[in-house]
Amino acid sequence: xxxxxxxxxxxxxxxxxxxxxxxxxxxxxxxxxxxxxxxxxxxxxxxxxxxxxxxxxxxxxxxxxxxxxxxxxxxxxxxxxxxxxxxxxxxxxxxxxxxxxxxxxxxxxxxxxxxxxxxxxxxxxxxxxxxxxxxxxxxxxxxxxxxxxxxxxxxxxxxxxxxxxxxxxxxxxxxxxxxxxxxxxxxxxxxxxxxxxxxxxxxxxxxxxxxxxxxxxxxxxxxxxxxxxxxxxxxxxxxxxxxxxxxxxxxxxxxxxxxxxxxxxxxxxxxxxx
Numbered sequence: 001x002x003x004x005x006x007x008x009x010x011x012x013x014x015x016x017x018x019x020x021x022x023x024x025x026x027x028x029x030x031x032x033x034x035x036x037x038x039x040x041x042x043x044x045x046x047x048x049x050x051x052x053x054x055x056x057x058x059x060x061x062x063x064x065x066x067x068x069x070x071x072x073x074x075x076x077x078x079x080x081x082x083x084x085x086x087x088x089x090x091x092x093x094x095x096x097x098x099x100x101x102x103x104x105x106x107x108x109x110x111x112x113x114x115x116x117x118x119x120x121x122x123x124x125x126x127x128x129x130x131x132x133x134x135x136x137x138x139x140x141x142x143x144x145x146x147x148x149x150x151x152x153x154x155x156x157x158x159x160x161x162x163x164x165x166x167x168x169x170x171x172x173x174x175x176x177x178x179x180x181x182x183x184x185x186x187x188x189x190x191x192x193x194x195x196x197x198x199x200x201x202x203x204x205x206x207x208x209x210x211x212x213x214x215x216x217x218x219x220x221x222x223x224x225x226x227x228x229x230x231x232x233x234x235x236x237x238x239x240x241x242x243x244x245x246x247x248x249x250x251x252x253x254x255x256x257x258x259x260x261x262x263x264x265x266x267x268x269x270x271x272x273x274x
Contacts, residue, residue, distance in 0.1 A: 003075075004089055004096065007257035008224035010052065010070035011045050013270050016224070017059040018043075020232025031058045047071075060236075062273035069223050074268055076222050076260035079251045084187075084209045086125055087259060092117035092144040099145070100215055100253050102206050103131050104185025111135040111184055112152060113204060113215045114255070119148030123155060135182065137189070138162040139217025139255060140198035141169070163193060166200025192242045194219040196235020197226030203243055205250075212250040214262075216243055220252060222260040223269050236271065244272055 008016075018028060029039045032054040042051050047070045053063040068074045086101045097117055103110035110131040112122060126133055133156040138146060141162060149170055153160055161182075162168040164175035182189040187208035195201045197218045206213040218226035220239050228235040243252070248263035267273055 002089075004098075004258045006069070006075070006223050007095075007221040007254070008069075009045070010047065010066055010270075011043055013061065013066060013069065013224050014043055014052075014055060014059065016227045017061055017271070019227065019229050020235070021059065023059075028055065028058060056270065061270040065223070065268050065270040065273040068268060069270060074223075076258055076264045076268075078259060079211055079261065081251075082210055085213065085253075087253065088116055088119075088121050088125075090116035090118045090121070092147070095144075095256065097144045098253070098255055098257075099148075101125065101131070101133075102184070102187060102189075102209065102213070103129075104187050104208070107185035108132055109134050109185050111137060111182070111189065112158065113137050113253070114139055114145040114217065115148030115152050117144060117147045119152040122148075122152065126156070133158040134184065136160045137204055137215075138168055138202070139204070139215065139219075140201045141166050142198060142218070145217065145255060146170075163191075163195075163200030163202045165193065165195060166198060194235075194238040194242050196228045196231045196238055199231075201226070201235075201238075205246070212247055213253060214243060214246055214250050215253040216255070218255040219243065220265065220269075221254045221257045222252075222265065224257075225269075225271050226255070240272060 029036045038051045056063040056066045088099045089096050099114040099116035110133045136158045160170050160173035178193045180191045190205045192203040194203045201219045204215040250262045252260045
């Protein structure tokens with residue numbers, strides 16, 4: 001897959017944090033000690049490092065990580081999987097969305113994680129690699145992640161799974177709770193409920209590949225996270241305690257933007273860097 005841009009710019013991060021915390025522009029400018037017009041310019045994409053650093057501290061963002069994002073001086077190193085993992089990136093309006101496959105090399109049994117806007121590339125890959133798709137796991141049910149679900153389920157016969165907190169509504173789909181385990185040949189897939197961006201946002205931890213893998217959907221992006229107006233505190237807490245507590249070498253397969261790792265996000269994500 002070609003290099004994918006980071007999902008969010010620095011101003012997206014600032015706006016997500018401010019919305020989540022419910023702080024007005026006037027109050028944020030007062031707390032940060034910056035003129036209202038300087039804050040407005042920053043939020044509209046006119047980067048000023050001094051203003052950004054002042055604002056970051058009052059939004060719980062790491063100033064250095066926010067500056068690196070704004071200056072585009074960092075991009076996550078991409079892990080290499082010898083086999084058993086494939087990523088797909090499809091266009092959806094003015095953005096792109098990711099979906100993923102994992103499979104057991106011996107049995108050729110596979111599982112899909114979301115479908116993206118178009119599952120055609122995934123279906124071609126399944127046929128080319130002679131993989132049998134057994135499960136379709138949804139990280140959440142937003143339309144950009146499930147647009148290809150009827151076709152993928154219809155052409156493969158794979159079972160559809162989603163969190164019991166956010167049922168898919170797809171005929172015949174089944175639900176699960178936290179810490180449900182699925183087996184796919186030698187692979188184990190464990191569910192973690194990382195809700196906040198959506199009511200049933202789910203992270204799938206996959207063991208048995210060359211790297212530990214967590215498919216996180218929109219719970220976390222490289223250098224950002226999915227927005228949440230009503231459950232922002234829960235989103236932060238779930239991401240920090242359930243995703244970023246995984247081993248540092250865990251690969252994070254995000255719903256948008258590039259693949260990253262726990263170690264890289266703990267250092268470079270403005271929401272979580274310490």
